[in-house]
Amino acid sequence: MQVDLPDVLSEVSAQFERYEKALVSNDVxxxxxxxxxxxxxLRYGIGENLYGYDAIVAFRAARSPIGLNRTTARTxxxxxxxxxxxxxxxFYRDTLPGKVGRQMQTWVRFAEGWKIVAAHVSIIDEGGTPRGQKA
Structure with missing residues (x-):
């Protein structure tokens, strides 16, 4: 198996950036x-476990658009x-000082394009991970 093929990495990186832009602008x-x-x-969130696309869509529709701005690091x-x-x-939010968010997504290419099939979001104490530190 080939890992990190440049063209595939570019495609997924573009979709990840599209996700980030949509998230902070609440483009549901x-x-x-x-x-x-x-x-x-599925999507395991900070305070919810969402099983199935319909549950994820319902969560997004009900979520407040306030406080979604964030910066990312170590992507x-x-x-x-x-x-x-x-x-x-x-990720870091000014509204959560001393905390760091962690996000993981599994992406799969389907006939209709790249899609997230599993996601996990959690927040912990920042600890020893300085903002902006690169992987």
Missing amino acids: AVLDQLFRADPRT VISTYGRDTAVASTL
Whole structure:
């Protein structure tokens, strides 16, 4: 298996950036497009466990658009073959001093394009990970 093929890495990186832009601007339509419309798609959030695309869409529709701004650090995107990738990043919000968020997404290429099939978001005490530190 080929890991981190440059063209595949570029494609997934672009989708990850599209996700980030949609997240901080609360572009729910784009966020919904980026998750696979399937009952097996899941998202473990900070305070919720969402099983299935419908639950994820309902969460996004009900979520407040306030306080979504964040900065990311130590983003690592790894691709496996031509159709699978994992994107991991740390994030920081001014509204959560001393805390660091962690996000992981599993991306799979389908006929309709790259889609998130699993995601995990959590927040912990910042500890020893300085902002901006690169992987």
